[in-house]
Amino acid sequence: xxxxxxxxxxxxxxxxxxxxxxxxxxxxxxxxxxxxxxxxxxxxxxxxxxxxxxxxxxxxxxxxxxxxxxxxxxxxxxxxxxxxxxxxxxxxxxxxxxxxxxxxxxxxxxxxxxxxxxxxxxxxxxxxxxxxxxxxxxxxxxxxxxxxxxxxxxxx
Amino acid sequence: xxxxxxxxxxxxxxxxxxxxxxxxxxxxxxxxxxxxxxxxxxxxxxxxxxxxxxxxxxxxxxxxxxxxxxxxxxx
Numbered sequence: 001x002x003x004x005x006x007x008x009x010x011x012x013x014x015x016x017x018x019x020x021x022x023x024x025x026x027x028x029x030x031x032x033x034x035x036x037x038x039x040x041x042x043x044x045x046x047x048x049x050x051x052x053x054x055x056x057x058x059x060x061x062x063x064x065x066x067x068x069x070x071x072x073x074x075x076x077x078x079x080x081x082x083x084x085x086x087x088x089x090x091x092x093x094x095x096x097x098x099x100x101x102x103x104x105x106x107x108x109x110x111x112x113x114x115x116x117x118x119x120x121x122x123x124x125x126x127x128x129x130x131x132x133x134x135x136x137x138x139x140x141x142x143x144x145x146x147x148x149x150x151x152x153x154x155x156x
Numbered sequence: 157x158x159x160x161x162x163x164x165x166x167x168x169x170x171x172x173x174x175x176x177x178x179x180x181x182x183x184x185x186x187x188x189x190x191x192x193x194x195x196x197x198x199x200x201x202x203x204x205x206x207x208x209x210x211x212x213x214x215x216x217x218x219x220x221x222x223x224x225x226x227x228x229x230x231x
Contacts, residue, residue, distance in 0.1 A: 027171040030178035031209045096169040096196070106175050 004028075005150040007143070008037045012156065013045030015056040015088055015100075016064075020156050021046070022103035028152075029110035037107075038143045039135075040117035043156075044124070047116055047131040051100050055085040108134050115143060157216060157227050159191040160184065166195045166223065173199045174206050177228065181212065184230045189215065192226040199224055 006028045010021040021043070025035045039047055045054055058064055058075045064084075074080070092099070098106075108114075118137045121128065128137070147153050163180040165173040173194045180190055192203065200217065203226050207214035213229040 023171050026175050030171070030175045031206060096167045096172070098169075098172050103171075110175075110178075 003032065003034050004152075005034045005146070006036075006152040006154070007147040007150045008035070008153075009143075009155045010037050010039045010043035010046060011041045013042030013054060015054050015085060017156065018046050018051075018054055018100050019097075019103075022100060022107060024154065025112045026103055026106045026110065029107060029112050033151075035107075035110075035112040036115060036143075036146050037112060038115045038117065038147075040120050044116055044120055044126060044131075046100070046104070047114060047135055049130060049132055051104075054100060055081050056088050057081045058084045104132075108132075157191075158189065159227060160188040162191045162193070164193045165199070166193055168194070169196050170198050170202065174202050177203070177206065178210075181228065181230050186230055188230050190228045190230065192228060194224045194226070195222060197224075199226075203228070 006025070008021045008025055012018070021037055025037055028035050048054075056064070058066065058070060058080060059072070067087075089099075114132075114135045116131065116135050116137050118139055121137065161180065161184060163177060165176060168176070173192065173196055177190070177192050180192075184190060194203075200219075203217065203224075204214055206212070207228065211231040213231070215227040215229050217224065217226045219225070
């Protein structure tokens, strides 16, 4: 049986959108897939050594379930983002959902390959030393080299 | 049912029961049986899917008092 392959393009850097790439990548790797995640634009934030700035905002996020209805002018007050992030993290923990750090570690453990988009690293003037070590830097063509051979390719 | 190793995934949510089952199987010899305990209701379908896709045999799966018990034989 040939090894199945999956490629994910991770483009978002908020807490809620950080989960799908790491959950799907770790699960696929557990199922025996060879997996690559291509991090581009805001997705690059998910490669930081310190993930504490990965947050969720109730602003412009009307689908986010809130304990009490909250008007937009309240959502924009200082500290609301931190509070929403703290509440979301507590909820995740209570339900036994792994932290992002833990999921990322499991991905690396199972040889999921992380590729960072060199162009967006330069565009945002990110310092590579702020990213974890197990990252390769490449462009779209390099990604297609792998993605073209995959069974599943997802854009998140 | 006899088993060689036990992994308790109680309280863990997707994808931890599957990912950690895979990890628990990693250092076992072929033919050995892993018992997995989970509380995540999603694990019932996921464990079967894991077995189907990895070739490890799901020998039995049952529920008792809100816990799901699986016996997985390593390929």
